Amino acid sequence: MGEIRNFRSGSHDEPPHGAMPRRLAAIIVGDIAAYSRLMQADEEGTHVRVKRIERDLIQPSIVEHHGSLVKTTGDGFIAIFDSPVEAVRCSIVIQQNLIGRNASLPKHSRIEYRIGVNLGDVIVEPDDIYGDGVNIATRIEGIAEPGQVYISGAIYEQIKHKVVCGYESLGDRKVKNITDPVRIYRVLPDADAVGRTRSRRENALIFFLGITLMVIAAGVLWYLLAPPPGKVGEQAAAPAASPSPQPSPHEAATQTPQPSPSLASAPSPAPSPSATPLREPQMVAIRGGSFAMGSNDDPTERPVHQVSIKPFSIGKYPVTVQEWNECAAAKACGFTATGKDDAPVANVSWTDAQQYAAWLAQAAKKPYRLPSEAEWEYAARGGTQTKYWWGDKLQPGMAGCKDCGDLAAEQPAKVGSFKPNPFGLYDMGGGVDQWVEDCWHRTYQGAPGDGAAWTGGDCTSHVLRSGSWKNDSRYVRPSNRDGYDTNVRYPTHGFRVALSP
Known part of the structure; x- marks a missing residue:
C-alpha cells in the first residue's frame, strides 16, 4: 500500500528528524482491498474514482468528526483524532457511505476499504506520524475484512458506553513487530447484529438438529399409526357405518347455503376491507x-x-x-x-x-x-x-x-x-x-x-x-x-x- 507498505516494514518506526513532543491520539488507517487488481483492470478509472472518494467522502468525514488527515497513500489514508468516539464514528460513516456508492456496481469493480483504529502515543510531524500506536492501527487494518472497521481493545474501552454499536470480540492477536498481543474487536454499526453474529453457528446447529428430530418423530409416528401386516385387506373390506353423507370439502365449498326465511330478503353484509386501516400517530x-x-x-x-x-x-x-x-x-x-x-x-x-x-x-x-x-x-x-x-x-x-x-x-x-x-x-x-x-x-x-x-x-x-x-x-x-x-x-x-x- 504505497508508503504504508514501507511503514509496515518498520522503516517509519522513528521520525528521521529527531524527537518531537508526543501526544495521545486515536489513529485511523484505511487501505483499499484488492487495489492492485483494480488498477490492473482499469488504472486511470480506478485512480480517478479513488481521488473522488478521498475528496468527496474521506476528507469531509474526517473534518466533520474533528480529525486531521495526516496523509493519503495512493490506496489508503491515515488520520488522527483527539476523540476515540469521533474516530470510530468517522470510520462507520466512511464505510456506510461506501456501501451506498458501491450498491450499483458489480462486486469485482467495487472500491472497498479495510479500516483499523487504535489509541496510542504518537509523534506527530507536519506530514506524517510515527510510533507503535500507528503500527498497531496498521496491523489491525491488515486483519480487517473489506468494508469492515476493526478497533483495538484500547479504543473499545474508551467507546463501549458511548458509541452504541455491536462489538464482536476477535480475541487477542499477535501482530508483527509488536511485543504484546493486541485485543481486537469488529464494529457492527447495527447493535442487534452482534447477537446475530454470535448466534450464527448456534442457529445453524439448532436448525439441523430440529430437522433431524422432525425426521425421527415422523418415523416413530408412522410406526405407531401404520396398520399391522395382514390386516389391511380386512380393514378395507369391513363395512363402514354410514350416517348421513357428508359433502367433501370441495362440495362443501361449492354448495350454496339456503337462507333462513326470516333473513331471505335481508341484504348481504358488505365484505370487510382486506387492507388494515392506516395507523396515524396521535x-x-x-x-x-x-x-x-x-x-x-x-x-x-x-x-x-x-x-x-x-x-x-x-x-x-x-x-x-x-x-x-x-x-x-x-x-x-x-x-x-x-x-x-x-x-x-x-x-x-x-x-x-x-x-x-x-x-x-x-x-x-x-x-x-x-x-x-x-x-x-x-x-x-x-x-x-x-x-x-x-x-x-x-x-x-x-x-x-x-x-x-x-x-x-x-x-x-x-x-x-x-x-x-x-x-x-x-x-x-x-x-x-x-x-x-x-x-x-x-x-x-x-x-x-x-x-x-x-x-x-x-x-x-x-x-x-x-x-x-x-x-x-x-x-x-x-x-x-x-x-x-x-x-x-x-x-x-x-x-x-x-x-x-
Whole structure:
C-alpha cells in the first residue's frame, strides 16, 4: 500500500528528524482491498474514482468528526483524532457511505476499504506520524475484512458506553513487530447484529438438529399409526357405518347455503376491507407563540434568541415500532424494525425519518413532516423556561435516561411511560434522540427567528433533540441539541412527526 507498505516494514518506526513532543491520539488507517487488481483492470478509472472518494467522502468525514488527515497513500489514508468516539464514528460513516456508492456496481469493480483504529502515543510531524500506536492501527487494518472497521481493545474501552454499536470480540492477536498481543474487536454499526453474529453457528446447529428430530418423530409416528401386516385387506373390506353423507370439502365449498326465511330478503353484509386501516400517530395541536430559544449551558445552545412559532401539531409520542413497520410493510421504509410494538422505533437515520414522513403524508393525504428545531424546543418546553420542563432540578420518574431514576434501562421504555409535559406531550426528553428538519449548525448565530427549519449551509449532518436512554440527564434538557450524519443509522436515534395546519 504505497508508503504504508514501507511503514509496515518498520522503516517509519522513528521520525528521521529527531524527537518531537508526543501526544495521545486515536489513529485511523484505511487501505483499499484488492487495489492492485483494480488498477490492473482499469488504472486511470480506478485512480480517478479513488481521488473522488478521498475528496468527496474521506476528507469531509474526517473534518466533520474533528480529525486531521495526516496523509493519503495512493490506496489508503491515515488520520488522527483527539476523540476515540469521533474516530470510530468517522470510520462507520466512511464505510456506510461506501456501501451506498458501491450498491450499483458489480462486486469485482467495487472500491472497498479495510479500516483499523487504535489509541496510542504518537509523534506527530507536519506530514506524517510515527510510533507503535500507528503500527498497531496498521496491523489491525491488515486483519480487517473489506468494508469492515476493526478497533483495538484500547479504543473499545474508551467507546463501549458511548458509541452504541455491536462489538464482536476477535480475541487477542499477535501482530508483527509488536511485543504484546493486541485485543481486537469488529464494529457492527447495527447493535442487534452482534447477537446475530454470535448466534450464527448456534442457529445453524439448532436448525439441523430440529430437522433431524422432525425426521425421527415422523418415523416413530408412522410406526405407531401404520396398520399391522395382514390386516389391511380386512380393514378395507369391513363395512363402514354410514350416517348421513357428508359433502367433501370441495362440495362443501361449492354448495350454496339456503337462507333462513326470516333473513331471505335481508341484504348481504358488505365484505370487510382486506387492507388494515392506516395507523396515524396521535397528534397534539400546539398554539402559536413566542419564546426564548436556547440557553447558556452549552456553546451550541447560544445565543439565546427570541423565536415566533406559528400554530402546528406534533406527535404525542415518538413514532413507534408498530407505526414504522406499516411503512416498512408498504415498502416505503428501508427496514423492518424489531422490538415491542409500543416501543419507540430506533436505529433510524434522518433520511429514514424523512421517508416515513413522506409515506405518511401520501397515505393520509395530510402534510406530515419532521418538526423544525424551533418547533420541537417550543413544544418540549411546554410554556416553561426552566432547565427541565418540570423545574430546574432533576426529578426521578420524569424522563428515560441513564441517571433519571428507576425506570432507566438498557433499552428505551415504551412510549408514554413517563409524565407528559404541560402541552400533553410524552418523551420530549429521554427515550430516543429525535431527528428534526434542520441542518446542523454549531451555534444559533444566524438562525431564523420565525420558527422555520434552518436548512442552509452544510447539510451532511442534521439536528437531534431529546437525548436518549443511554445519555445522562443533561441531555434531556429542552435546549440540548446535537448533530449527526444525515444518512447513518444509530441505535438511539428515533423521531416524531409534525403536521402543518
